[in-house]
Amino acid sequence: MAASSSSISLLFSNTPRISFPTQDSPFLPLHNATFLKSSPKTGSLSLRLEGVSSINKKKLSCKAVSSTEMAAAEGKKKKVDVFDSKDELAVNLAKYTADLSDKFTKERGAFTVVLSGGSLIDYLRKLLEPPYLDSVDWSKWRVFWVDERVVPKDHEDSNYKLAYDGFLSKVPIPPGNVYAINDALSAEGAADDYETCLRQLVKSGVIDFSEASGFPKFDLMLLGMGPDGHVASLFPGHPLVNEKEKWVTFIKNSPKPPPERITFTFPVINSSAYIALVVTGAGKADAVHKALGTPSDDSNTLPVELVSPAGELTWFLDKNAASKL
Numbered sequence: 001m002a003a004s005s006s007s008i009s010l011l012f013s014n015t016p017r018i019s020f021p022t023q024d025s026p027f028l029p030l031h032n033a034t035f036l037k038s039s040p041k042t043g044s045l046s047l048r049l050e051g052v053s054s055i056n057k058k059k060l061s062c063k064a065v066s067s068t069e070m071a072a073a074e075g076k077k078k079k080v081d082v083f084d085s086k087d088e089l090a091v092n093l094a095k096y097t098a099d100l101s102d103k104f105t106k107e108r109g110a111f112t113v114v115l116s117g118g119s120l121i122d123y124l125r126k127l128l129e130p131p132y133l134d135s136v137d138w139s140k141w142r143v144f145w146v147d148e149r150v151v152p153k154d155h156e157d158s159n160y161k162l163a164y165d166g167f168l169s170k171v172p173i174p175p176g177n178v179y180a181i182n183d184a185l186s187a188e189g190a191a192d193d194y195e196t197c198l199r200q201l202v203k204s205g206v207i208d209f210s211e212a213s214g215f216p217k218f219d220l221m222l223l224g225m226g227p228d229g230h231v232a233s234l235f236p237g238h239p240l241v242n243e244k245e246k247w248v249t250f251i252k253n254s255p256k257p258p259p260e261r262i263t264f265t266f267p268v269i270n271s272s273a274y275i276a277l278v279v280t281g282a283g284k285a286d287a288v289h290k291a292l293g294t295p296s297d298d299s300n301t302l303p304v305e306l307v308s309p310a311g312e313l314t315w316f317l318d319k320n321a322a323s324k325l
């Protein structure tokens with residue numbers, strides 16, 4: 001997926017690589033870089049991590065090496081894109097999502113997309129503009145939530161309402177392809193009901209299934225992250241983080257209000273084909289640093305550090321969220 005004209009892109013795979021679509025990165029000066037190849041088409045450059053200036057080299061290469069080794073062993077890919085502005089992040093997130101929509105629509109005849117609450121919905125705004133509004137085959141989208149607050153659908157706290165008002169009501173996704181929770185049920189009931197719904201959709205082939213993990217394999221999960229490093233409604237130190245059996249579970253004491261929520265579990269999150277982690281703002285820089293910076297002695301693993309999909313993980317960061325890398 002192409003990065004914007006002012007992003008930094010780090011790719012952790014068999015060959016650690018950083019590409020610079022422009023030459024004015026405030027973080028990684030070009031003069032120390034060893035170029036491997038350049039792309040006249042995109043203007044991007046690939047270079048060895050050793051070429052990064054000493055401070056950044058130390059910070060980036062440590063993590064890159066261990067991530068690379070892990071990625072190579074597990075065949076996983078991890079990429080980090082840092083954007084100068086939230087608007088550029090939104091432009092690139094739209095292209096990334098639209099490209100995956102085309103890919104899965106062609107390959108599977110459906111595109112299963114999982115949304116989060118919070119600021120993520122606003123970062124999907126460029127999909128509501130040309131060319132995507134007309135070019136995306138919205139009829140193939142199937143929309144789910146990685147977590148939902150147990151409140152009526154028309155409540156201000158509802159992730160469904162947030163997504164409907166800001167995104168879903170503006171694109172021609174058939175209403176029957178949007179899978180909201182049953183808001184008439186208790187948290188426990190809603191989690192069971194949502195898992196039953198997912199199981200039926202796996203059976204009918206709408207949602208792919210991972211033979212390797214035994215869990216549903218969504219095409220794209222769009223995750224946000226809280227300042228405490230939570231993803232979905234999986235909070236630091238909460239036992240739900242360790243759930244290994246259930247597909248969907250519930251929480252009644254969420255530290256982020258409202259307290260009652262349902263959430264996908266890590267085995268489901270990590271069976272995804274693609275995950276985008278969309279994180280902005282200086283308030284999240286510490287958690288981003290813990291997840292992507294130099295490994296530290298701090299053994300308290302944040303939930304976001306457990307995001308490790310079978311497929312490809314891409315971090316979409318603004319420069320404030322990346323400021324401590």
Ligand SMILES: O=C(O)[C@H](O)[C@@H](O)[C@H](O)[C@H](O)COP(=O)(O)O
Nearest residue numbers: 116117118119224225226231232
């Ligand atoms: O329903 C929720 O609360 C979420 O799904 C939650 O996991 C959210 O994505 C993060 O808290 C980030 O939210 P912000 O992007 O608004 O900080």
